[in-house]
Amino acid sequence: MRILPTLTALALSTTLAQAQAADPMSDAEREAFRSEVRAYLLEHPEVLMEAIGVLETRQQEAEVMRDEHLAQANAEALTNDGFSHVGGNPDGDITIVEFVDYKCGYCRRAHPEVAELIESDGNIRIITKEFPILGEQSVLASRFAIATKLTAGDEAYKQVSDGLMTMRADVTEASLTDLAKGFDLDADAILAAMERDEVQDIIAANRDLGQRMQITGTPTFVFDDQMVRGYVPLAQMRQIVEAERNDG
Known part of the structure; x- marks a missing residue:
């Protein structure tokens, strides 16, 4: 399922960017942080599935709204x-x-x-x-x-x-x-x-x-x-x- 690595990378990069903005990390600290996130996700894969479910729901809602707009416009x-x-x-x-x-x-x-x-x-x-x-x-x-x-x-x-x-x-x-x-x-x-x-x-x-x-x-x-x-x-x-x- 290709969405899994994509979503993982997105979560990691977003969280990492937020952490860097609050408190810039050294290369060693950044690598340690990544390892902790990876370990957590491997230990709790249900978090990924929950995130995927939220993403799919939002995509479906966006498609419904798009189609309603298309129907109204035409x-x-x-x-x-x-x-x-x-x-x-x-x-x-x-x-x-x-x-x-x-x-x-x-x-x-x-x-x-x-x-x-x-x-x-x-x-x-x-x-x-x-x-x-x-x-x-x-x-x-x-x-x-x-x-x-x-x-x-x-x-x-x-x-x-x-x-x-x-x-x-x-x-x-x-x-x-x-x-x-x-x-x-x-x-x-x-x-x-x-x-x-x-x-x-x-x-x-x-x-x-x-x-x-x-x-x-x-x-x-x-x-x-x-x-x-x-x-x-x-x-x-x-x-x-x-x-x-x-x-x-």
């Missing part, structure tokens, strides 16, 4: 970009923003649990951010979903988005055509719309937002101003929603 882009699909209760008292990639295994795992949360709660607004980061198939799937929304509207987008999240086949023009036909959608019109500049602009805007918010993986959730990076089980999501309501 609130307009998160919740009112003029394009992203809004589901659940549009007037809900809690807003969840989810950054998704259709080829992400954890997004697929979270998908039915997010749906259950939205349906069972009844007072949550859910905003989906297309965030393809796992390769060409991810990009192709997001372009198809966005093009569906542009050509066929929100309901069709939701159908296609759900279908893409559960589709096991490779994402190809043929598999996307089959998906669209399964929902009685005009596959040719959607495929043509995928080439529109607006489609790429939306993906670029989401990637820019993700970069500003230091998002490097999917799924990433923002519950009002609380950011959660990675898969969250249903029970924990419910706890987060309840905490956000209580804070509000």
